[in-house]
Amino acid sequence: MNLNTRYLGLDLRTPLVAGASPFSEKNEHLQQMAEAGISAVVFHSLFEEQIRREMKTHEHPFLRGAEICQEALSYFPGPDEFAVWPARYLRNLRRAKETLRIPVIGSLNGATFGGWTSYARSLEQAGADALELNLYSIPTDPGLTAQEIEADYLTILASVKAQVKIPVSVKLSPYFTNLMHFAKRLVDEGADGLVLFNRFYQPDIDLESFEVNPSIHLSASSDIRLPMRWVALLSGRISASLAASSGIHTGIDALKLVLAGADVTMLCSALLTRGIPQIRVIEHEMCDWLDAHGYETLAPLRGLLSQRNCPDPSAFERAQYMRAIAIERVFEPRT
Ligand SMILES: Cc1cc2nc3c(=O)[nH]c(=O)nc-3n(C[C@H](O)[C@H](O)[C@H](O)COP(=O)(O)O)c2cc1C
Structure with a gap:
């Protein structure tokens, strides 16, 4: 069965990509994911705060003026001896590239x-x-407009694009007033792909300790509906790769997102809850479905049910919500 796909200009064996997660922190896990058949890996993030901290460290008073005397530099701890996440990140990335035969993002x-x-x-x-x-970010300043926030995001993207030749995708939250418009602006600014969507720590209240705990709530298959809708709406309308992230736990989840128009489907919660072997299970489920339905490749299915191609385009829009309620009678009072 041929599950080949193309994402950010990279030819991938399957659409199953490891999304950013703690699994990329250890080379051993990266190797295991590659052996289980993952087609590419997104490294966990290097955060702005970590980089800013390192930049501050380099501005340490000891180091000021050191550049005028090269010998003086040898008395100071090297960058690796500071508590520097970025240096470790880069080292891990370099090692992953040396040992893996799959693309590393x-x-x-x-x-x-x-x-x-x-x-x-x-x-x-x-x-x-x-x-x-x-x-x-979670904007909490009521004086800040959506336009200003989006303008900042576009400036960050432009700045990143100006530094590199490799493709750049943008991972977004679903919380935009007009996601279609912002997605188009990102692509106009040079985004080569969009990743829909990020999930966040959500605070919870502990009634016993009266504390607010930010806790991770891992996804379930039902969570694919959010990225599925937006992938379907954007597919064929922007000239950028589309990655779906959130809720992909089974081969059926991945196939639905390919039908909506995703070039790749990213796995995170599925690996955290079911382990790395789930990659192979998902691939087998996809192959079994394709075989049972008479397909030899994924190509004819990609975007077949995007909003542009599906028989009922309004199915992906909000107007349909009322009809869905009416049909299912979910609000019928119980006696
Ligand atoms: C423990 C954990 C760590 C994560 N770390 C990152 C990260 O470093 N960078 C990032 O962009 N997303 C990160 N994510 C988000 C995932 O990549 C993914 O977008 C999200 O969990 C939705 O996919 P899922 O439903 O398969 O979990 C993390 C998610 C979890 C659960």
């Missing part, structure tokens, strides 16, 4: 414009085949 995560975006070039130099730029 670096990930930068931030939300304000600044010098940290220069790390895009460091990731490229470390061997990243592409970059994923995760743009997210």
Whole structure:
């Protein structure tokens, strides 16, 4: 069975990509994912805050003026001896590139414009085949307009694009007033792909301790509906690759997203809950379905049920919501 796909200009064996997760922190896990058949890996993110901290470290008073005397530099701890996440990140990325035969996508995560975006070039130099730029913040300033926030995001993207030659995708949250418009602006600004969507820590309230705990709520298959709708709406309307992220746990989930128009489907919660062997299970489920339905490749299915191609385009729009309720009678009072 041929599951080949193309994402960010990379030819991939299957659409199953490891999304950014702690699994990329250890080379051993990267190897296991490659052996289980993952077609590419997105590294966990290097965060703006981590880079800013390192940049501050380099501005340590000891180091000021050291550049005028090369010998003086040898008395100071090297960058690796500081508590520097970025240096370790780059080292791990370089090692992954040396040992894996699949593409490795670096990930930068931030939300304000600044010098940290220069790390895009460091990731490229470390061997990243592409970059994923995760743009997210929780704006809490009521004086800040959506337009200003989006303008900042576009500036960050432009700055990253200016530093690298490798393709850059943008990972988004679903919380935009007009996602279609913003997606188009990102692509106009040079985004080679969009990753829909990020999931976040959501705070919960503990009634016993009266504490607010930010906790991870891993996804379930039903969560694919959000990316599925937006992939379907964007497919064929923007000239960028589309990655679906959120809720992909089975081969059926992955196939639905390919039908909606996804070039790749990213796995995270599925690997955290079911383990790395789930990659092979998902691939087998996809092959079994294709075989049972008389397909030899994924190509004819990609985007077949995007909004542009599906028999009922309004099915992906909100107007349909009322009809769905009416049909299912979910609100019928129980007696
Ligand atoms: C423990 C954990 C760590 C994550 N780390 C990152 C990260 O470093 N960068 C990033 O862009 N997304 C990160 N994510 C988000 C995932 O890549 C993914 O987009 C999200 O979990 C939705 O996919 P899923 O439903 O398969 O979990 C993380 C998610 C989890 C659960």
